[in-house]
Amino acid sequence: MIYGIISYFRSLLIVGFLVIFSFIGYVYLLGIDYKMKLDFLYFLLSVSAVLITYFYARYWKYIVMPYSLNFHSIFSHNTLIETRNKRTLFLDYFVSKEKMKPKSVIEQIYTKDLKRFSLEYSNFTSIDIENYRQSAEKILHYLGLIDKRFEVSIYPQKSKSVQLSFYKLPEFYEIEMGIFKKDHLLLGIYEKGFYYRSLDTLDHHLIVGESGSGKSNFMHLLNINFLFNMHRINKMYMIDLKGGVELKAYENIDKVEFVSDIERLDALLDDVLLDLKQTQELMLKTGVRKLNNFTLLIFDEIGAVSVYPDKKIRESIFNKLALIAMQGRSSGILLFLFGQKIDNTILPTSVVNNIQSRVLMKTTSDYNINIIDLKDNIRERITATEIQDFNKGRAILKDGLTSDKHLVQFPFISDSFLSSILSYYSKK
Numbered sequence: 001m002i003y004g005i006i007s008y009f010r011s012l013l014i015v016g017f018l019v020i021f022s023f024i025g026y027v028y029l030l031g032i033d034y035k036m037k038l039d040f041l042y043f044l045l046s047v048s049a050v051l052i053t054y055f056y057a058r059y060w061k062y063i064v065m066p067y068s069l070n071f072h073s074i075f076s077h078n079t080l081i082e083t084r085n086k087r088t089l090f091l092d093y094f095v096s097k098e099k100m101k102p103k104s105v106i107e108q109i110y111t112k113d114l115k116r117f118s119l120e121y122s123n124f125t126s127i128d129i130e131n132y133r134q135s136a137e138k139i140l141h142y143l144g145l146i147d148k149r150f151e152v153s154i155y156p157q158k159s160k161s162v163q164l165s166f167y168k169l170p171e172f173y174e175i176e177m178g179i180f181k182k183d184h185l186l187l188g189i190y191e192k193g194f195y196y197r198s199l200d201t202l203d204h205h206l207i208v209g210e211s212g213s214g215k216s217n218f219m220h221l222l223n224i225n226f227l228f229n230m231h232r233i234n235k236m237y238m239i240d241l242k243g244g245v246e247l248k249a250y251e252n253i254d255k256v257e258f259v260s261d262i263e264r265l266d267a268l269l270d271d272v273l274l275d276l277k278q279t280q281e282l283m284l285k286t287g288v289r290k291l292n293n294f295t296l297l298i299f300d301e302i303g304a305v306s307v308y309p310d311k312k313i314r315e316s317i318f319n320k321l322a323l324i325a326m327q328g329r330s331s332g333i334l335l336f337l338f339g340q341k342i343d344n345t346i347l348p349t350s351v352v353n354n355i356q357s358r359v360l361m362k363t364t365s366d367y368n369i370n371i372i373d374l375k376d377n378i379r380e381r382i383t384a385t386e387i388q389d390f391n392k393g394r395a396i397l398k399d400g401l402t403s404d405k406h407l408v409q410f411p412f413i414s415d416s417f418l419s420s421i422l423s424y425y426s427k428k
């Protein structure tokens with residue numbers, strides 16, 4: 001409080017002096033008697049005072065935040081006169097607050113529930129970004145944003161500034177056909193708007209979350225994306241070994257094969273591996289390094305394999321999956337594995353370690369949390385919400401190519417939306 005008031009008066013003084021100096025320069029240059037223009041000087045002084053007061057009143061909590069949370073840099077210097085180290089404290093200062101705008105009109109319409117703004121802070125000597133990162137939750141608390149379920153990301157700006165990007169994802173929104181994009185997967189809304197993943201760099205995905213977290217809903221989102229990009233798909237295997245009906249609904253679509261029997265799956269994986277081998281040979285011969293089209297294996301509940309009583313079949317399937325995980329990517333043969341819990345009794349590390357893109361939904365299991373490398377308090381850098389408190393459709397998504405991690409909200413896909421899509425794409 002005291003700091004804020006001192007800073008306010010200091011700003012008044014500095015700007016006051018600046019105005020007076022400019023005024024002196026102005027009358028001197030034009031060679032007029034300053035007394036004639038005193039009214040003008042008073043006018044300028046009052047306008048600047050009003051502007052500064054307005055600025056301080058409006059941004060008060062942002063201005064005093066660095067002081068309250070101890071954001072500063074220490075500048076050590078040796079003077080010739082004094083040999084001992086002298087240290088000066090430079091407090092970070094508030095620069096600006098901005099509203100972030102959507103990239104396009106379509107985004108503006110569909111992401112209207114995504115709230116965001118950013119703050120910029122600077123320092124005269126240097127800025128300690130790490131300090132901000134570690135204090136992310138404190139910042140949200142201090143600004144009263146934690147209860148409003150805002151999140152914050154911290155980015156370096158120029159050399160001596162930091163940008164705090166605040167955002168609140170929608171908790172619920174429905175899917176719309178208009179937001180799908182050719183040659184991309186629409187994966188939801190994140191900090192910066194729609195989250196798209198290019199098909200050109202697509203890799204294997206592992207998706208984990210407890211029952212009811214929204215995995216199947218996300219699986220339908222992926223499937224609809226693939227249907228929308230059918231020109232890039234050779235074949236989609238939809239595998240559900242727990243007797244579910246969710247994937248069966250896709251059965252009548254061209255290029256889709258529904259698999260519900262584990263022995264059938266085992267045989268089918270042989271076909272996929274044969275295909276993989278032939279593709280690799282062809283690629284070697286023609287010198288092509290990556291294929292544009294995909295064969296997809298989508299598993300709802302991979303855990304169903306590990307509980308199957310016949311050990312031989314289990315091992316056979318896992319060995320084949322490990323091969324596909326290791327070699328399939330460049331041949332366009334991709335795995336999408338969904339599971340409630342992933343540890344090495346459920347899915348061998350030879351499979352897990354070769355799946356680079358990961359999606360973590362609501363869970364209390366540390367095994368699950370580990371699959372997305374959230375060690376060393378990294379979770380706190382991504383979200384202020386504990387993973388066990390995630391709402392339905394909320395996820396941390398790790399891009400296997402860049403290793404970037406983002407908090408994402410998936411759209412809700414209603415039964416009626418899904419059935420209209422399915423009947424549109426079903427064989428006539």
Ligand SMILES: Nc1ncnc2c1ncn2[C@@H]1O[C@H](COP(=O)(O)OP(=O)(O)OP(=O)(O)O)[C@@H](O)[C@H]1O
Pocket residue numbers: 171172173209210211212213214215216217218340392393394409410411412413
């Ligand atoms: N993105 C979302 N937005 C809002 N509600 C959702 C979202 N995703 C899922 N839900 C709701 O949560 C319920 C459970 O979702 P879903 O069936 O996808 O969970 P799951 O993780 O597949 O569970 P299980 O492991 O038991 O199969 C759904 O009935 C749906 O109503």
Ligand SMILES: [Mg+2]
Pocket residue numbers: 215216217300
């Ligand atoms: Mg499910």
